Amino acid sequence: MHTARRRAPWHKGEGPVKLYTFWRSLATYRVRVALRLKGVAVETVNVDLLQGDQHRGDYLDVNPQKVIPALVLDDGGLPLFQSMAILEYLEEVYPNPPLLPADARGRARVRGLSQIVVSDSHPLSVPRVRNFLTQRFNFDETQLNTWIAHWQTEALRALEAHLSRDPATGRYCHGDSLTLADICLASQAVAAGFFKLDLAPYPTVARIAAACFAQDAFAREHPLRQPGAPATLAH
């Protein structure tokens, strides 16, 4: 595992944290975007999921679930785990800019949109699932692509349906300010790029994703701009 220290201009001095990350991890992308939006500096530790770093002993001590992200605080306690839990933590501890609406109903909507991605789409296409399908059930590349495209498409359809029917949708998923839902939607859009899915049938998703990627935090933390990312993708 390789360690790199990130510094200014986005370090506002809230105290260091350490993030276990990998260029391709969409869950970690979500956390990186939130950290950058909130101006929180992190030391990053690379966990190469494609090389199996997550199964090695030193990482098992960090997160025995063998997944990333994991966020180490400076209080000496055990690392935080699971991207949504970390996003909620960051929102509580670094409230500016807010990434949840001020009202309970709005927060429920933002969390619901987020969970469509975090629970019902992303966990079905992660490396451990792809590996199990190919190694245990002998899925070939065509079958694997069918599997991935199906669940990605289901999530995109669900997001589009919820966003397009609700007047609460604005420039972003919920009104005209960024929320956790936009971070999750952006990670879904990155996945669509990885798996070569066209966003055109989902115009509201595509519009909001474009608005996100026009923002510095989303663009600079994009998986393909991270150390170790390939120049071209062959999933």
Added chain:
Amino acid sequence: MHTARRRAPWHKGEGPVKLYTFWRSLATYRVRVALRLKGVAVETVNVDLLQGDQHRGDYLDVNPQKVIPALVLDDGGLPLFQSMAILEYLEEVYPNPPLLPADARGRARVRGLSQIVVSDSHPLSVPRVRNFLTQRFNFDETQLNTWIAHWQTEALRALEAHLSRDPATGRYCHGDSLTLADICLASQAVAAGFFKLDLAPYPTVARIAAACFAQDAFAREHPLRQPGAPATLAH
């Protein structure tokens, strides 16, 4: 869809809500337990997932993602969706008894444990996934059982590892009071029962699950005690 009104003794008069539910749905079980713990009365509407009610037009208007739960508030707005989003909403609007710890790190831990179930285990074994594996990839019952057991086991191992190593674990997942993590753990334990997985290799999980099921809310809302549930299970 069948409608039934639930009444006292657990109605404390916070105003009616309507929950779309199904006996077998573990995501809805989580919401029902929280509603009962907080003494919130709900009207329930049955959505028979095994009969495909979730794909019918009247339910698509409720939740275009075609999944349950969905929670209708009495403010005339669109239904809330996704179990974790609904749990967080209930926690905010009905704060007693609290189901999240008082400190940010504790909340992050409880949410992280919850997401191991809600994101990384449950969505891999739901009816839509089982149906896709059997209908599109011709999985037979043995293959399907292998698939389900693998992801259930991964989640149980992850929960056990996180719970057993952390002194924050108490009578329940986080200290000696119930939290959202216990609700999620209990739903994972119900799934283990559905799929005939032994909890003995996960003694902390098994101990906490037993403590939960000894509580009235968890016992009375158990999937096998709901209308429509079979006397014996043949998944």
